Amino acid sequence: MPLTPEQQAEIDAQRAAPRETLRATAPGMEAHLYTAQPVLDHGFVRVVDYMGDDAAITQAARVSYGRGTKSVSNDEGLIRYLMRHWHSTPFEMCEIKLHVKLPVFVARQWIRHRTANVNEYSARYSILDREFYIPAPEALAAQSTTNAQGRGDVLEGAEAERVLKTLRDDAMRCYDHYEAMIAQEGQQGLARELARMNLPANVYTQWYWKTDLHNLLHFLRLRADSHAQYEIRVYAEAICRIVADWVPFTFRAFEDYRMGGATLSATALECIRRMLKGEEVTQETSGMSKGEWREFREVIGEGKSLQT
Amino acid sequence: MPLTPEQQAEIDAQRAAPRETLRATAPGMEAHLYTAQPVLDHGFVRVVDYMGDDAAITQAARVSYGRGTKSVSNDEGLIRYLMRHWHSTPFEMCEIKLHVKLPVFVARQWIRHRTANVNEYSARYSILDREFYIPAPEALAAQSTTNAQGRGDVLEGAEAERVLKTLRDDAMRCYDHYEAMIAQEGQQGLARELARMNLPANVYTQWYWKTDLHNLLHFLRLRADSHAQYEIRVYAEAICRIVADWVPFTFRAFEDYRMGGATLSATALECIRRMLKGEEVTQETSGMSKGEWREFREVIGEGKSLQT
């Protein structure tokens, strides 16, 4: 269970005390505030604060473009226009602050997104809890045989059992030793900043993470993508659900233009033009490498099923 | 007058409609929201939105440092500790969004602070208003004779009159021509993106500017400093007054450790140690250059008055 009773009580107290503000509020976001969305076996995402809404984006765009933006009939149309033409600064006018509990190996991928503010729990100062990510059986994937970074089939039977037992046993043993090294009766106790090095990368950490909406959407595009590692993708998907409630116009435009869209090269566009004129284009005549051609066929809906 | 009646009406409407929120609110900041603080002759600063308060800073610090921070007796003490030891990330947990109207030459200095989000009025799309900064008589300074970048005495008499007349006349004439080039009866009209190049750097622009508290304080340290150009300093000072109401503990710590503090070199610290032991230290025996020695004497309160 991700939250202690004390934490839950604190959340309940925070949710029980509305205050008055003159700021813009997003009703969909108020409903999320402080509540923890469970992710993986011990993790969570919860909104701690936010700034702005869909209207804040169009307001900023209208400062920039002046009366010109009036001609776009409505807020959703303007947001779609901004998204389509890669106008990033209006989306930077919204901000979100999340409290996230996540395994260290996920945190290591996540932190690579540099344009964000972070306060992470410090294992130099404080003692980490005995909480480790152990994959659910359906997430226990084999190495892909075709893709160096990917996952293949789900492990089953004796192999699955052995892997899960290994992960659990090693985590528990390492944590036992971590505790023992830190404070052993009648001994000095190893410095926390050293002892933590004995903990494997599936131990949970937590942080406050704050970023603007433009950079958040960039994070989501990469991490909610089907090529992202499952363990970070489930966090990205939980955040997607929050963003959909926070800035619904923006999220719909994001789904259409980014998540569901694709960037085609000059070569690929030329192929489409030829195909639309009736020409039969093959990999050999496309000007693309085999890898590009395979990806291109998937994008235009002639992917795997036709390759069989 | 910086605001049009329409803008003032919009502000009044926004201030008249409080909403409920579960987020942290800063009462001192709610009082500022939307209201324009006049700066220079046509400029202003107004708070459009904010995130967080003093408690948000200590909350983030406590996530990082865990129980260790409990030993610091109270929030103000903890904030002072964080400021003193250059812990920047907790201060990044607060965010502010300002609407600023400012002369272009001030905007050019301001934009050099890169860690911020900006939406500026676009003179490619829209037509700039006929508003130019003309210094008040007491701000009409001569070039310093001792400091390449500084100001000397205030200009007076005929010279002052001539300068003010020149600034006014050139601004008006350039604006007349800007208007004429854009749209002259029976003509096509020059593209706005070209016509704007005829406007001098004291023309007013405006933008939405959003940044976190850590970067804001860095901006204020440099721009509210006595060495900053007067025309940007008055903006920084207006923002200081807002920050003092927003996060009072933080602002007091900032005044003590940053605005009123000084960084001393190893050489300077060694001089202080020698002086405290009773040694008479001169520039020659200090190990400092003349410039450093002069600055050092000012810092330790033996500055100009003793040099006469």
Added chain:
Amino acid sequence: MPLTPEQQAEIDAQRAAPRETLRATAPGMEAHLYTAQPVLDHGFVRVVDYMGDDAAITQAARVSYGRGTKSVSNDEGLIRYLMRHWHSTPFEMCEIKLHVKLPVFVARQWIRHRTANVNEYSARYSILDREFYIPAPEALAAQSTTNAQGRGDVLEGAEAERVLKTLRDDAMRCYDHYEAMIAQEGQQGLARELARMNLPANVYTQWYWKTDLHNLLHFLRLRADSHAQYEIRVYAEAICRIVADWVPFTFRAFEDYRMGGATLSATALECIRRMLKGEEVTQETSGMSKGEWREFREVIGEGKSLQT
């Protein structure tokens, strides 16, 4: 002429003295070093320093992806793969430092690209030269009647003459007054930091600008685009020619995937799939707005000419 004889002599001296280095060198870039590429009437771009080459990008990618990248047959193939899949960090391993002379209104657009290092000539300390951008006759465009930010036909005849005369006269008069205010016999002289406000936005400034290749390509994608203002586009195009000589594999991939490519929405991709299956799709049945449909038709080569 953009360079003084002293500057040219300095460039000649720098180019005459090769040194030995163990670093990676890019022969195409060595040929550019220090030489000024003229842009507009008084501007230039010149390479002052650089770090890395195409091989530095694949080297960094191979650190990240280990042996997996060996399977990609060669450096150009790997670079294309990285570009296609938006792997940005390997491209950040190259760096360029440019010395640019440019009109202030161009500098104001340019500086919005925040991930760069900049040292600009300071008009607080120093006196600006009497150099202003005056458009060549073929760049003297009218305001577009269909696009709020765009240019229409080139101005001609009396209107063109009047505009050019106005731009020239106002620039010269403002500069005369700038000089006079700074230093007039028997007077104190206005502070430089104030006097500069009388100069219009076509005055030239200069800076050192340093950025990594990933952010440079992002800059070029936006600023070498046909929608960018002509006066910044010619700088971007000059830099494109430099980058093509510096990292030829990267630049070719950039041209194919970015400059010549296009991002299609989920809706647009679905239309292509329907069209490839033989369905006749119209704006009404496309699910797109009129604006999106028009842009879509241009991308798939059925643009303006077919709409007549």
Added chain:
Amino acid sequence: MPLTPEQQAEIDAQRAAPRETLRATAPGMEAHLYTAQPVLDHGFVRVVDYMGDDAAITQAARVSYGRGTKSVSNDEGLIRYLMRHWHSTPFEMCEIKLHVKLPVFVARQWIRHRTANVNEYSARYSILDREFYIPAPEALAAQSTTNAQGRGDVLEGAEAERVLKTLRDDAMRCYDHYEAMIAQEGQQGLARELARMNLPANVYTQWYWKTDLHNLLHFLRLRADSHAQYEIRVYAEAICRIVADWVPFTFRAFEDYRMGGATLSATALECIRRMLKGEEVTQETSGMSKGEWREFREVIGEGKSLQT
């Protein structure tokens, strides 16, 4: 031993082949290029590339400040002036690219410095080596009893032996299991991106890390400081030795103004002024908290020894 024979052969080859360049070169840095400086038991730092030298800093400053900087007699004086007055942009004109091998828990601290470019070895794609950091006996510190984040005495005797044995055994066992899970005969093998979660935080990783000199000095100020964790401090110290050879003027100024200097609050400066006038100031009359007073006394050289 940190480098494989293949890596050493590659380094020897790179060092054996000087090339001609027209760029600025730093002789002290050429001597470092490619060579690995050992750090900890298996780690290293090595310079892969660099841009600029001390002269590049003053060159950029002179672009900004024009003729004004001529009055500062020489390059070292100008660099000291820039450092003293926190002019950061000229130092951003130099760039360094390092190849670093380091334990994961050190990498986690290091990556918090966001203004840098990083390509890290990916344990999603590739298999990590069996290399773990095991502290040398003299680095095996107990938890400080007075400082939540600090180290106390070195562990000795049976406790030290037990801790070292635990760290070694857990690392080896976890790695054995990592290997076994990835590929066990007759089984599918767990995906690498999952198996890596079984490795403790003292496993070594490696990356290319590129940053500008200003941000590097900021990193060194925090991480070469005596309060930094020993395991990252030794990396910072190794880099300090490199920087001292690269930009000697800058490094000397950095040592004087940053590493050896101190920032004093307004309150502390006022105390110094009173003390210099002969007043006896105590904590009670200082206006400082006990913690501040203790730190202040250390700075002015009346620290611990006087408190006994």
